[in-house]
Amino acid sequence: MTTTKSNTYFWQGNQACAEGAIAAGCRFFAGYPITPASEIAAHMAKRLPQVGGIAIQMEDELASVGVAIGASWAGAKAMTATSGPGFSLMQEFIGYAFITETPCVIVDAQRAGPSTGQATKCGQGDVMQSRWGTHGDYSAIVLSPNSVEEMFTLTVRAFNLAEEYRTPVILLADETIAHMREQITVPSSDSVNVINRRKPRAGDKAFFGLEEVPPMPAVGEGFNVAVTGSTHDEYGIRFTADPLVHKKLVERLNNKIRNHVEEISDFEDYNIEGCQIALLVYGCTSRAIYEAVEKAEAKGIKIGYIRLKTIWPFPEKLVRKLAEKAEKIIVPEMNLGQICYEVERVANGLAEVIPLNKIGGGELITPEELLAKILREAEKNE
Amino acid sequence: MTQRVEVRISGLGGQGVVLAGQILGKAAVYSGRNAVQTQSYGSEARGSAAKSEVIISDSKIGFPAVRKCDVLVTLSQTALDKHFKDLKKGGVLLVDVSTVESIPETKVKVFKIPATETAKKTFGAGIYANMIMLGALARIINLVNDKAMEKAIRESVPEKTVEANVNAFNTGLEFLT
Incomplete structure (x- = not known):
């Protein structure tokens, strides 16, 4: 019999996801309870205050992803977690996060749908929704874990991709992996590779273009940034009729992901x-x-x-x-x-x-x- | 030779069958083995069919669900009726005879434990039946050491109930010692 290492645990997938988020630097969580994702919220509510973070239960899923986007613009790494029915409700704000280039992580622990379906039973029915759920031309980054260990490592990766590409990233889990318990060896915090968003330098004004992934200021840092879901130019100024501004923005938002499929791909x-x-x-x-x-x-x-x-x-x-x-x-x-x-x-x-x-x-x-x-x-x- | 055991703990929602499986899996990992625990329960808080499955192995565990079990633990008649067909020929059946009236005729080894009755009498609540069954189960599978089991119990139940749970577990061990 071998001795168990002190950093080896028997964790639930949802707990591993929450711990992975914290290891990646997540300090804000907002959610609304739903099977089979509730344990993520419960664990974040316990753990985030211990590391100086904030966890809030919101009135619904729309508000949950909304405040996560707000927290990201306030400078925090933010996450929300839900299942299919809540994921449907979040779609509009996911589009908002995409067009405003807001890094955040959205967990969908899939269950058997459509609608309430079989609330406690596993399914993989949200695969296309995770790609095409919101309206308009967009490109999604979606990760799929198959073990408790990957609920940790892929959550870390989801945050890193969100920060690197300045975009929402979806962790598409499922009831089995979310609720399952198995052993996990947790890496020490200094061995977790953590990527942070690029911040602007004094005098920078273009936070929505000029570069493939522009730098991102936080509100209150003095950059007078305007964040809008309407089509905008490199400086955040709304252009709601100009065809070229729209084409330039939406093509860049898609290309910054499509041009990096090999780097993003993991298998x-x-x-x-x-x-x-x-x-x-x-x-x-x-x-x-x-x-x-x-x-x-x-x-x-x-x-x-x-x-x-x-x-x-x-x-x-x-x-x-x-x-x-x-x-x-x-x-x-x-x-x-x-x-x-x-x-x-x-x-x-x-x-x-x-x-x-x-x-x-x-x-x-x-x-x-x-x-x-x-x-x-x-x-x-x- | 690789040791591997697949266990299904079954009963009704509220009897703590999921918790029992979690504790067993945790103790297996604390004993240096690989373990996977999965569960199935209804949307209702209590009363619907519930099961918890644990696979303990010395090698990597791929498929996480139990198809045929080496040990079947049942805390309700409906659970026994539903899951008995999935017990392997050379398997072991562990029954709470306080809550199960009729056991099918079988050649497999059957252990009858009056868990719920003992729990009520000794610990003042039938809810401790799961720990009594877990004690008996730990003795049968013999892959998890008792110290690790106790550690896992202490970490997994509310503080006020730790001693009663550990005692209930030990009571279960003694049934089969």
Whole structure:
């Protein structure tokens, strides 16, 4: 028996998320209770005052993300956490955060929707909403953890990406990973890589352009910054009819993410080069692949996989490469098919894309179900 | 050889089956092993079906849910009726006979513990039945040391109830010693 290290804990995913946020420098949290995300709020309410931060329960989800955006402009790293129904309510402000280039982190611990659905049961139905939930032309950064440890590390990364690209970042968790408990070895605070937003220098005036990611002042620092959800120029001045100002702003906001897909993309892969059948997975569903892959290999099947830790921006080159190598790509999801269409678009006929869907009751796709699908598809090949 | 055990603790919301699973998993990690705990419960605060699952292993744990369990713990008749089919052939069934009336005929090893009755009599509240069952469970799976269990209990229950919970756990241990 080995001795347990003192920094090894048996934490719930939601607790790991809260601790990851604090390690990344988050000092403001606002939220409204909802299963399966409430433990994040509860933990932040306990922990943030201990580190000089503030946690508030707001009257609803709209207000929660609203004050998180405000806190960010006051200079704090800010977060809110919810589930599908609350995430729907937050969409308008997510667009506001995008156009005002406000770094903040929004956690959506998915449950079975639509609407109230099955409130305590797991689902992966918010994948497209996390990309296209608010209106207008925008690009989202969305991360997908598959363990308690990743609830910590990907929350840290979400904050770092938010600060680096000055944009809201969504941590798209799910009930299973949020509520699950498993061991986690927490890195010491000095070994956590923390990125902070670039601050302006005296005399700077352009906080909304000229550079791909402009510097961001806080209110009260003397920069007289105007923050508006209307189309604005580099200096924050509203231009509500000029076509060029709108084109320039919205293209830059999208390009600052689209031009950096490779840097933002994070994934785990196995045997891409040598596989005939591939799996494309993310989140809780990916926990079934390890056993299924081992058993498929024991039956002589050439199998590989990509597990996305960054869902959006979608890593087109990576998935295109997978489609060039594999004959078939199986996409297991706890929804009726969302990422599979993205895979199909990118594969563009190079590989056959096969969805494997399961919804209801929070029941995960089991390794047996996945293996059965792999075997059926391998048989068809012969 | 790699040691691995999969446990399902089942009952009704309010009986503390989720807490029992959390404590077991925590103690397993404190004993230097890998553990994953998952749960399933209804939207209601009390009375709907609840279960907590724990996988303890010396190697990395992929799939976190229990499909077939080595040990099934039940604190209600409906839970036993629902989950009995998922108990492995060579598994162990641990039943609170204060709350379960009928146990199906079976070749698996069955331990009958009057947990809720004992909890009421000894600790003044049936709510401690989960710790009594946890004590018996810890003795059966034998992968988690008792000190780690006690530490995990102390960290996981309200301060005022620590001693009663630890005593209830020890009572459960003694049932099978």
